[in-house]
Amino acid sequence: MKELQLSLRILLLSLVVACASTLGTKAQVSFGGQPASFNVTGSENLKALKDQIIPLSFAKLNFNPEDLKAQNNWTEGEMATKPLIIGGIIPVDIDFAKEAIREELPSGQKIYRLRVATHSGARAINLYYKDFFIPQDGGELFIYTPDKKNVLGAYNYNTHSNHGAFATEILPGSEVILEYVLPQSSKEILPSIHIDGVNYIFNSHIAQAFSQEEQNTTKREVQDSEDQVDRHECVINVNCPEGDAWNAEKASVVQLFLVTKQYSGSCTGSLLNNTNEDFTPLILTAGHCVGNEPPLPTDAVWDKFMFSFHFAKPSCSNASYSEAKRIKTMVGCKPLAYSSVNKRSDGLLLQITQDIPLSYRVYYSGWDSSADMPKGLLGMHHPAADVMKLSYLNPPRIVNLGQWNDGSSLGCKNCHFAFTFNEGDTYGGSSGSPIWNQDHRIVGTLTGGAQVAGCHGSNLYGRLNAHWDRFASEKDLDDNVKPAMQTFLDPKDGGKIRKLDGRWREDARTVEPIKAVVVSADFTKKTIHVQWKDIDRSAYPSHWKLSYLIYRNGKQIDGVEFPAGTTSYSEPFDQALSDTNVKGGVSYGIVARYSFEGKPLMGPKGKETFTESTMVSNGIVLAPLVTHVKPNLKEDQNGVAITYKAPGNLQELSNFGYPEKEGEKLAVAQLPLPSFYYNVRGMFGTTRHYPDRGAIGSRFYVDGFIEPSIDIKDDRKQTNYYYVNSVKVIPGGKLEKGEKYNILVTSKDKGPKGVSELFDLPTGWQPGDWVEVFLKRPFRFDPRQSLVVALSMPNKQGKDAAGVAVVKTKEPIDLPISRTAIVLSDDNALLHIPYQYISRRPVEGYPAIRPVISSSSMPINTNEALGDVEGKIVAYSTKAIPTPKILGYKIYCNGELITKGQNGKDYYIGLYFYHKGGKATDKYEVEVVYAEPEQLATEDVAFSSSVRLYPTKLMEDGKVNLVNSQLVDRMLVYTMEGQLVKEIEKPASSVSLSELPQGVYFVVLHTEEGEITARIVK
Structure with a gap:
C-alpha cells in the first residue's frame, strides 16, 4: 500500500495501555471441546435449533474506519510519532445473563446463547469484558462464528477465577455467538459476563492469523491481502535463507495487541530468559507502545492485553497460497519497568500473568546489556501486523550511537543504536521489536526510523544497556513500576550479570517443515515419484519420533505415513488421478509429524502427544504438453531462416472444482450485484456517490506455478511469469440494451492496474451457460503474488444488477462488497486499494469464474485455429501446478537433428535459427525441450546411439519414420491408458498409424540395445 512507504516514524502505536497490577489467572486458557448445540442430530431437531432466533446485540460504529486507517499514514522524510491502528473499539454495555436466550436441547442439556455483531466491514472482532467470571460448578462458555468453523473455548472457572476485566481471542468476520452450557445437575447459576467493548478490526492479517478455518487439518493456506507490506523488495520473510541460523530466536518474537478506549493496535516484542532460568514470561518491547510519557494507564486495560507467538510463513515465499504457522495467544500482563521515549531510552518490560504452556514451544531469548558495540545485527518484527519479517546488518556496515529526536520527543544521549540495515525495512507495527547481536543475544528494541526511497531507511533502537540501569536511581512510577530492568532480568545477582544465553523450556522446541518437494513422472511405468529432503533431527530431543504424512490434492492419503529417513513416495497414475477435482495433473504435500514418545507436552487443552508442521506442496502436469511448434521459413541464397513462437501450455483454475461426471452441468444460482454507494465528505456536507460499475470476483492461489527445487529455494530470484489468457464465466443474466460485461484481471504486484475486456453475451446464450472471454492482451503475473479475476457490470442505482452465477456449495459464505465492488467469495479479501464495505450477504457457493493460465505471452484462442502459436489446456485444477520450463528447441530437417552441438546442448535456445544450406522445400520440425524433473512427462524420444523415431507429431498421412529400422525387432503402440x-x-522404415483415432500414444521399440520409448501425438 502506498501508505506503507513510510517516513521517519515511531513504529507502533502511541497508545495508552496497561496491564494488571497483580498477577492472577488471566492468560487465554481454554480447555477444548465443542458447544453442546453442535451435537444436536436429526433433521427435525437441527431445523428447530436453526429456526431458533438467537437475540442479537449489535455494536453500532461510532467512528469511520477510513479515518482510523488514515491515521496510519505519515509524510515521507518527516519525523513523526504515528500509530499503527488495526481497529476501533466500539463501547457497548452487554450483560449476557440478561440478554441471552435460554434453550433446552433434545438431550435435556440447557444452554444460553447470544449473538454479538457489528458492521459487516469488520475483518475480525474480539470482545472485551469489564467482568468475566464463570461459577465453579462445571459451566462452560464457547464463542464461535456463525458458520461454526472457528470456535473458542471451553472457558470455565479456571480460565479466570476472579471477577474483573478480561478479553477473549480474535475471530474472523463481523459476528460471533456466545453459548453457555449449564452443568447437567446444577441450579441455573449464570456466569457474570459483562461485555464493555467490541473490537472492530479492519486489518486482514489479523483475521487470517486467527482463522481456525485456514489452520485446520486440511492445511488450507493463508493468503495475502490489501494490508500486506507490498514493497516485497523491502521486507524479508523470517524463513528466507537469511533466517536459517535463527530458528530458535523466531520462537521468542511476540506480536502484541493493545487497546485504549478508542482503538486497538499492534506492536512487536520478545520473550526473555532471566538469570534464575525459571521461565518467568518476561516480555520486552518499546515504552512508547503504552505512551510517550507517564502516567501509565489504569489497571483494567492490562487484563485485555494480548500476546501472540509464531505468526510466520514457513517458507521464503510471499505468494498468496503460502501457509502461515498456527499462532498461540496469551492474555493479561503486569508492567515491571518502563522507560519513556522522551528523555529516556524507550523501553518496557512486562510479565504475562500466567506461565506459557509448554505446548506453545516458545524460546526464552538471551540478552546482552553490556556497553559492547555489536558487530552484526538481526531484527525480527511484525510490520503492518503482517507475518514475521527479518532485517539484518553485516560488516562492513557499522552501528553508531544515537539519540531519538522527532521534534516532539527527545531521548537521552547515546541511548539508541543508529544504523541502516543491509536488507529489510521496518514499518508501523514493528515498534518494540528486538535486535540480536552476532552472539544471538538481544541488545535493543525498536523505537523508529526514517523511510527513504529504496529500502535502506535509518533505524533507531533503544539500547538494552540504557534500559538496564541508566535510570535506576530515579523513583518508581505508579504501581511500583521500576525505571530500570536489571533486577527482573538478573534476579540472581541484582543486575551484575550482563550477558545471558537463551533457552528452550524442557527442550519443547518449534518444529520445522521440509524445505521443498519435487514431483516427477515415469510415463513408461505410469508412476508418480514424490521427493523431499529428510529433516535434520539433531536439534530435537532424542525421544521425539519423526514421520511424514503425504497429501494428494489437499487430502491426506489414508494409511500413508513414512518414518524418518524416508525421502520419496511413488504411486501409479490411476491412484494419482482418482480425484475428479483435478484433471491432467496432480499436487502432493508433505507434512512432518513429531510424536513426543512417552513424554507428552502439557497445553491449555490437556496433553499433546504429537504436533505437525505446516504443509509444503508441489505438483506436476500429467497430460501431454505441446511438443512441437510451427516453423516459419524464409529462404535466401545461403539457406533458410527459421522462426517460431513459444508454445502455450494452458491450465484452467477453479476454486470450486469440477463435476464428477464429464459434461455434467453445475448447479448454479444467481448472485446479483446490489446497488452500492459510498459517502463523500465535502465542504457543504456529505453526498452519496454511486460508482458506475461494480464487480464480483475471486482470488486465485497461483504460487503453485513457482518452479520446484529439491533444495531450499529462495523464490525471490524467481523469474518465470505466467499469463491469464482467457476467463470462463457464467454471467448472472442478460444486461439491458447497450450495456456490456467486463472481465477484470489484476494481481498483487500490479495493485489496481490490470487488464479488462468488454464483451457481449453470445447469440443464443441461456442462463447457466459458460462464456469464455479471450484477452486481447494476456495479463502477465508473478506467481509469487495473488491473482484476482472478477466480472464487472453497471451499478444500478437503487436496484440489483445482473451479477454472476455462483456454484452452490454445502455451506453459505459471506461476500463483502467494496466501494470498488470487488467481491471475493473464497477468502473475504479485497484488492489492495482504498475500499469501504457496503453490504454482506450469505451465498451458497463461489462465483462461477475460471481463469485459463498460459505459459506463453501470446494470445491463444483455443476455440479457433491456433495459427502460429501452439497451445492447449493441459490441466484443470483447484490449485496451480507448475508447468515445465522450456529449455529450448530441437530443430530437424528431413528427420535429421540440425541443432546438435549448439551451446553444448542438442537443443537451441531462442526463437530464431538460421540453417545454412537449407531450402524452404525441406521438411522442418521444431520440437520443444522441457526441463527436468518434468522432462519425463514430455520427453517424446528416448535416444539410442543409432535408432530414432520421427515425427512425434504425426502429419495427415499418419506415418512415423524409423531411422535404422533394421535394428528394431518389434514395435508396440499403447494408448495413454496402457492398452496395446x-x-x-520387424517394422519398416515407414509405418502407417492412420487407422488409429486421434490422441496420444506411446511407442515402444525393442532393439538389441534395449527398449526405446517415444510418445507421439496424432
Missing part, C-alpha cells in the same frame, strides 16, 4: 493397439514385428 498395434504390434509390428
Whole structure:
C-alpha cells in the first residue's frame, strides 16, 4: 500500500495501555471441546435449533474506519510519532445473563446463547469484558462464528477465577455467538459476563492469523491481502535463507495487541530468559507502545492485553497460497519497568500473568546489556501486523550511537543504536521489536526510523544497556513500576550479570517443515515419484519420533505415513488421478509429524502427544504438453531462416472444482450485484456517490506455478511469469440494451492496474451457460503474488444488477462488497486499494469464474485455429501446478537433428535459427525441450546411439519414420491408458498409424540395445 512507504516514524502505536497490577489467572486458557448445540442430530431437531432466533446485540460504529486507517499514514522524510491502528473499539454495555436466550436441547442439556455483531466491514472482532467470571460448578462458555468453523473455548472457572476485566481471542468476520452450557445437575447459576467493548478490526492479517478455518487439518493456506507490506523488495520473510541460523530466536518474537478506549493496535516484542532460568514470561518491547510519557494507564486495560507467538510463513515465499504457522495467544500482563521515549531510552518490560504452556514451544531469548558495540545485527518484527519479517546488518556496515529526536520527543544521549540495515525495512507495527547481536543475544528494541526511497531507511533502537540501569536511581512510577530492568532480568545477582544465553523450556522446541518437494513422472511405468529432503533431527530431543504424512490434492492419503529417513513416495497414475477435482495433473504435500514418545507436552487443552508442521506442496502436469511448434521459413541464397513462437501450455483454475461426471452441468444460482454507494465528505456536507460499475470476483492461489527445487529455494530470484489468457464465466443474466460485461484481471504486484475486456453475451446464450472471454492482451503475473479475476457490470442505482452465477456449495459464505465492488467469495479479501464495505450477504457457493493460465505471452484462442502459436489446456485444477520450463528447441530437417552441438546442448535456445544450406522445400520440425524433473512427462524420444523415431507429431498421412529400422525387432503402440493397439514385428522404415483415432500414444521399440520409448501425438 502506498501508505506503507513510510517516513521517519515511531513504529507502533502511541497508545495508552496497561496491564494488571497483580498477577492472577488471566492468560487465554481454554480447555477444548465443542458447544453442546453442535451435537444436536436429526433433521427435525437441527431445523428447530436453526429456526431458533438467537437475540442479537449489535455494536453500532461510532467512528469511520477510513479515518482510523488514515491515521496510519505519515509524510515521507518527516519525523513523526504515528500509530499503527488495526481497529476501533466500539463501547457497548452487554450483560449476557440478561440478554441471552435460554434453550433446552433434545438431550435435556440447557444452554444460553447470544449473538454479538457489528458492521459487516469488520475483518475480525474480539470482545472485551469489564467482568468475566464463570461459577465453579462445571459451566462452560464457547464463542464461535456463525458458520461454526472457528470456535473458542471451553472457558470455565479456571480460565479466570476472579471477577474483573478480561478479553477473549480474535475471530474472523463481523459476528460471533456466545453459548453457555449449564452443568447437567446444577441450579441455573449464570456466569457474570459483562461485555464493555467490541473490537472492530479492519486489518486482514489479523483475521487470517486467527482463522481456525485456514489452520485446520486440511492445511488450507493463508493468503495475502490489501494490508500486506507490498514493497516485497523491502521486507524479508523470517524463513528466507537469511533466517536459517535463527530458528530458535523466531520462537521468542511476540506480536502484541493493545487497546485504549478508542482503538486497538499492534506492536512487536520478545520473550526473555532471566538469570534464575525459571521461565518467568518476561516480555520486552518499546515504552512508547503504552505512551510517550507517564502516567501509565489504569489497571483494567492490562487484563485485555494480548500476546501472540509464531505468526510466520514457513517458507521464503510471499505468494498468496503460502501457509502461515498456527499462532498461540496469551492474555493479561503486569508492567515491571518502563522507560519513556522522551528523555529516556524507550523501553518496557512486562510479565504475562500466567506461565506459557509448554505446548506453545516458545524460546526464552538471551540478552546482552553490556556497553559492547555489536558487530552484526538481526531484527525480527511484525510490520503492518503482517507475518514475521527479518532485517539484518553485516560488516562492513557499522552501528553508531544515537539519540531519538522527532521534534516532539527527545531521548537521552547515546541511548539508541543508529544504523541502516543491509536488507529489510521496518514499518508501523514493528515498534518494540528486538535486535540480536552476532552472539544471538538481544541488545535493543525498536523505537523508529526514517523511510527513504529504496529500502535502506535509518533505524533507531533503544539500547538494552540504557534500559538496564541508566535510570535506576530515579523513583518508581505508579504501581511500583521500576525505571530500570536489571533486577527482573538478573534476579540472581541484582543486575551484575550482563550477558545471558537463551533457552528452550524442557527442550519443547518449534518444529520445522521440509524445505521443498519435487514431483516427477515415469510415463513408461505410469508412476508418480514424490521427493523431499529428510529433516535434520539433531536439534530435537532424542525421544521425539519423526514421520511424514503425504497429501494428494489437499487430502491426506489414508494409511500413508513414512518414518524418518524416508525421502520419496511413488504411486501409479490411476491412484494419482482418482480425484475428479483435478484433471491432467496432480499436487502432493508433505507434512512432518513429531510424536513426543512417552513424554507428552502439557497445553491449555490437556496433553499433546504429537504436533505437525505446516504443509509444503508441489505438483506436476500429467497430460501431454505441446511438443512441437510451427516453423516459419524464409529462404535466401545461403539457406533458410527459421522462426517460431513459444508454445502455450494452458491450465484452467477453479476454486470450486469440477463435476464428477464429464459434461455434467453445475448447479448454479444467481448472485446479483446490489446497488452500492459510498459517502463523500465535502465542504457543504456529505453526498452519496454511486460508482458506475461494480464487480464480483475471486482470488486465485497461483504460487503453485513457482518452479520446484529439491533444495531450499529462495523464490525471490524467481523469474518465470505466467499469463491469464482467457476467463470462463457464467454471467448472472442478460444486461439491458447497450450495456456490456467486463472481465477484470489484476494481481498483487500490479495493485489496481490490470487488464479488462468488454464483451457481449453470445447469440443464443441461456442462463447457466459458460462464456469464455479471450484477452486481447494476456495479463502477465508473478506467481509469487495473488491473482484476482472478477466480472464487472453497471451499478444500478437503487436496484440489483445482473451479477454472476455462483456454484452452490454445502455451506453459505459471506461476500463483502467494496466501494470498488470487488467481491471475493473464497477468502473475504479485497484488492489492495482504498475500499469501504457496503453490504454482506450469505451465498451458497463461489462465483462461477475460471481463469485459463498460459505459459506463453501470446494470445491463444483455443476455440479457433491456433495459427502460429501452439497451445492447449493441459490441466484443470483447484490449485496451480507448475508447468515445465522450456529449455529450448530441437530443430530437424528431413528427420535429421540440425541443432546438435549448439551451446553444448542438442537443443537451441531462442526463437530464431538460421540453417545454412537449407531450402524452404525441406521438411522442418521444431520440437520443444522441457526441463527436468518434468522432462519425463514430455520427453517424446528416448535416444539410442543409432535408432530414432520421427515425427512425434504425426502429419495427415499418419506415418512415423524409423531411422535404422533394421535394428528394431518389434514395435508396440499403447494408448495413454496402457492398452496395446498395434504390434509390428520387424517394422519398416515407414509405418502407417492412420487407422488409429486421434490422441496420444506411446511407442515402444525393442532393439538389441534395449527398449526405446517415444510418445507421439496424432
